[in-house]
Amino acid sequence: MEYPRDAIDCDVHCAPAQMATLFPYLSDYWRQYITEAGISLTGLAHAYPPRAPTSAGPAAREQEGPAVPATFDALAERFLGPAAPRFAVLNCLTGFETHRNPYFAAAMASAVNDWLRDEFLGRDERLRASLAVSAGSPEDAVAEIERVGEDPRFVQVLLPVRSDVPWGNKNNHPIFAAARERSLQVALHAWGRAGRAPTPSGFAPTYLEDYLGNQTIAQTQMLSFVAEGVFERHPDLRVMLTECGFAWIPPLLWRFDKDWKGVWREVPWLKEPPSAYVRRHFRVTTAPAHLPDDPAAAGQLLEMLGGPDMLAYASDYPHDHGPGLSTLLQRLDDDGRETVLRGGAAAMYVL
Amino acid sequence: MRVVVAPLSEFPDGERRIVRAGGRSIGVFRVGDRFYGIRNRCPHQGGPLCQGHLLGDAVADAPGRVQIVANPLRIACPWHGWEYDLDSGQSFLGPGAAGVRSYGVTLEPGRSLLDSAQPVAAQRTPGPYVAETFDVRVQDEYVVLEA
Numbered sequence: 001m002e003y004p005r006d007a008i009d010c011d012v013h014c015a016p017a018q019m020a021t022l023f024p025y026l027s028d029y030w031r032q033y034i035t036e037a038g039i040s041l042t043g044l045a046h047a048y049p050p051r052a053p054t055s056a057g058p059a060a061r062e063q064e065g066p067a068v069p070a071t072f073d074a075l076a077e078r079f080l081g082p083a084a085p086r087f088a089v090l091n092c093l094t095g096f097e098t099h100r101n102p103y104f105a106a107a108m109a110s111a112v113n114d115w116l117r118d119e120f121l122g123r124d125e126r127l128r129a130s131l132a133v134s135a136g137s138p139e140d141a142v143a144e145i146e147r148v149g150e151d152p153r154f155v156q157v158l159l160p161v162r163s164d165v166p167w168g169n170k171n172n173h174p175i176f177a178a179a180r181e182r183s184l185q186v187a188l189h190a191w192g193r194a195g196r197a198p199t200p201s202g203f204a205p206t207y208l209e210d211y212l213g214n215q216t217i218a219q220t221q222m223l224s225f226v227a228e229g230v231f232e233r234h235p236d237l238r239v240m241l242t243e244c245g246f247a248w249i250p251p252l253l254w255r256f257d258k259d260w261k262g263v264w265r266e267v268p269w270l271k272e273p274p275s276a277y278v279r280r281h282f283r284v285t286t287a288p289a290h291l292p293d294d295p296a297a298a299g300q301l302l303e304m305l306g307g308p309d310m311l312a313y314a315s316d317y318p319h320d321h322g323p324g325l326s327t328l329l330q331r332l333d334d335d336g337r338e339t340v341l342r343g344g345a346a347a348m349y350v351l
Numbered sequence: 352m353r354v355v356v357a358p359l360s361e362f363p364d365g366e367r368r369i370v371r372a373g374g375r376s377i378g379v380f381r382v383g384d385r386f387y388g389i390r391n392r393c394p395h396q397g398g399p400l401c402q403g404h405l406l407g408d409a410v411a412d413a414p415g416r417v418q419i420v421a422n423p424l425r426i427a428c429p430w431h432g433w434e435y436d437l438d439s440g441q442s443f444l445g446p447g448a449a450g451v452r453s454y455g456v457t458l459e460p461g462r463s464l465l466d467s468a469q470p471v472a473a474q475r476t477p478g479p480y481v482a483e484t485f486d487v488r489v490q491d492e493y494v495v496l497e498a
Contacts, residue, residue, distance in 0.1 A: 170414065229414030262432030269411035 003083035003315060004329070008345040011189070011242050011285050011314035012079060012088045016041065016115060017070035022094075025111035030104065043068065044093055047191040048319065049207060057320035067318045072123045079317050080124060086342065087351055089155060090120055090129040091187070091242065096160055097194040106140040109133050113148045121153040128351065130158035130187050138171055142178040149182035155349040156185040160192020161217050161244055168224030176234050183350045188221055190214035190243040215290075218244035219252055226256070226277045229269045238348045239282050243316055246284040247291060250304035253278055279306055283344055285314035289324025299331045308336040312344040356487070356494040369401050372485075372498035379487050379496055380405065380437060382424060387437045388485030388496050389426060394442070398430030400482060405437070426482075435482045442478030 016022055019034050019041055026034070033039070043066060048055035056067035069075035080088070092115075095108035112132040120127050131154040133141035145157060157179045159167060167188065179186055191214065197203045198213030200220065218241055225231065225239060253275040260267070260274050270277070291298040302308065311328070329337055345351075354372045356379050362368065367380045369391055376391035378401025391401040404427045407419040425434040425443070435442050486497035 232414060265406070265409045268409040268417050269414045 002326070003085070004313065004325075004341050005084060006086045007083075007313050007341040008351070009083065009085045009088040009315050009317075010187075010240060010283075010312045010345050011287065011316045012075075012085075012090055013068045013093065013317060013319065014075055014090050014116075014120060015043065015066070015068045015070060015092050015094045016112075017066050021070070022108070022111040022115055025114040026107055030107045030111075033104065041094060044097070044191065046210075047093075052207070054211065054320060056318040069318075072120050075120065076124065079315075080126070083315060083317070085126060087126050087128055087345075089345075089349075090116060090127060091158060091189055092116055092129070092132060093189065093191070095132060096135070096158070096189070096192060100136075100194065102134060102137045102140060105134040105136060106144065109140075109144050110147065113144070113154075117148075117151065117153070121151075128153055128155045128349070130154070130156050130189075131184065132158055133175070135160050135192065136164055138175050141175045145175070145178040145182065145184065149178065149184055152350065154184065155351065156187045156240060158187050158189060161188045161190055161214055161221055161241075162192035162196045162198070163221075164193055164196070166224030166228070167221050168226070168228030168230050170228065173230065173233060176230055176237055180234050180237055185238045185240060185348055187240040187242050188218065188244070190218075214243065215245045215248055219248060222249075222252065222278060222282060223256065223274075225281070226270070226274045227267050229267070231277050231281045232269050232271070237281060240312065240348070241282055241284045242314065243285060243287060243319070245288050245290040246305065246311065247289075247301055249278070249284070249310070250301070279310060282310060283312045283348055284310055285316070286311055286325050286328060286340060287314045287316035287319070288321035289328050291324050291327050293327075295327070295331065298327055302328075302331055308332055308339045309344065311340045312348070313341045352498045354496040354498055356496050359489050359492045359494055362494050367401060367405075368494075370496060372496060375483075375498065376401075377483075377485055377496060377498055378426075379485075379494065380426075381494075382437070386487035386489070386494060387424075388487040388498070389435070389437060389440060390483035390485070392482075393428040393430060393433060393435075394480035394482055395428065395431060395433050398428045400426060400428045400435065403427040403429040406434070433478070433480075435480070438484070440482035440484040442480040442482070 019039060023031050069078060092112050094112050099105045109132040116129045121129055131149060133144045148154060198210045199216060204210045204213060231237060256274040291301060352372055354370055356368050356370055362381055364381055364383060367378055369376060369378050378389050378391045380387045391399055393400040406425045406427055407421045408423060408425060409417055410420055411417045424437040426437050427434045433442060488495050
């Protein structure tokens with residue numbers, strides 16, 4: 001794909017190719033647990049079927065080895081060289097499915113963070129990363145944020161968009177408090193919690209439905225963060241909605257504001273219409289862009305979105321979402337392109 | 352136009368009467384010793400405003416920490432829940448946040464005029480609409496609407 005030059009890329013993937021890569025960061029007990037049970041990394045094959053066009057662009061699919069870079073050298077050769085980003089935020093989704101054993105999930109999150117630091121963050125000053133946490137346990141997530149969150153190369157806490165309960169739930173608020181104490185933001189990335197249906201009304205029989213289900217769950221999370229008052233508690237918190245699209249946002253906000261007017265007493269801690277919180281606190285990555293093919297219609301959609309201020313560039317390397325980015329950038333003026341490619345992320349993160 | 356609403360003795364605290372004044376339907380509310388008159392038509396979409404709930408404001412200093420403030424009083428339209436200040440008719444929330452037209456309600460000589468200062472909404476944005484409000488007074492122990 002054509003990469004925009006010198007951009008701040010908010011979603012670049014890396015992942016260890018096998019469990020053994022993480023062994024230096026796991027205790028004897030967990031190494032034995034993994035070895036005895038034969039637990040292996042699947043590369044989130046259910047989320048990114050290896051040969052699906054959505055999982056990797058043609059170049060990434062033709063390469064030897066896994067499409068998602070497993071080493072710094074692979075990342076440097078395949079991505080950092082060709083893309084030449086100003087900064088790239090690494091998202092490692094290993095363990096992201098949140099193993100049902102909460103102790104294992106916590107150990108895996110720590111191992112991933114230590115591996116990210118050793119393999120990537122110390123090797124190129126343009127690299128930043130999302131901080132992995134055990135997404136099923138707020139207590140363990142807070143402990144991990146306390147353990148590594150002072151490292152300024154971590155810029156956000158990575159949470160799966162599919163969660164056991166909506167993220168705005170008060171039981172999750174300590175995660176946001178711990179993040180903000182360290183100037184970290186939060187990212188919700190597509191996919192997540194194992195055993196959770198991909199739609200609010202149950203399981204889907206096709207990958208197509210499963211894949212698109214990420215954006216309907218993202219809507220649930222957007223409502224939850226706002227309605228449950230997360231941004232009243234943490235006015236500086238920003239949430240990067242990653243790989244969940246954005247074309248669905250305007251009609252959701254129309255309805256969100258309208259219904260709030262009638263039943264605002266349920267959430268009297270909201271001081272402004274819900275859309276004001278969404279526009280101020282949410283950022284959404286440009287992959288996938290989900291824009292209409294008709295350039296005029298794409299322009300109208302951007303207008304309904306309130307312009308480009310909510311949008312932040314992501315290549316989502318090596319995943320491939322088609323030509324939506326170029327459609328988007330063509331509809332923007334120079335200021336708008338600057339906001340999307342650099343400005344939004346630079347304002348959100350401490351880089 | 353003066354409309355005799357009811358004998359004072361038959362209009363207890365907390366009750367309301369909806370009366371006709373010319374072509375208009377107007378709600379008269381008693382809260383304590385004070386009377387309010389407001390048009391029974393929601394400026395939003397024409398709903399029967401005065402059939403709605405009469406509510407104190409809800410204020411929160413944090414999620415889950417909510418208090419009801421007895422004054423100001425809001426009348427909530429039964430159609431869409433839009434709320435109007437009973438005294439001033441000012442709406443709160445709405446498309447762009449609007450207000451309702453209110454009418455003054457006063458008491459006849461022999462009773463002191465109550466403070467008619469407009470209540471302030473601590474945390475809410477005035478809406479675009481104002482509901483029509485009317486004067487209501489107690490005259491010779493009758494509640495009288497000035498519409």
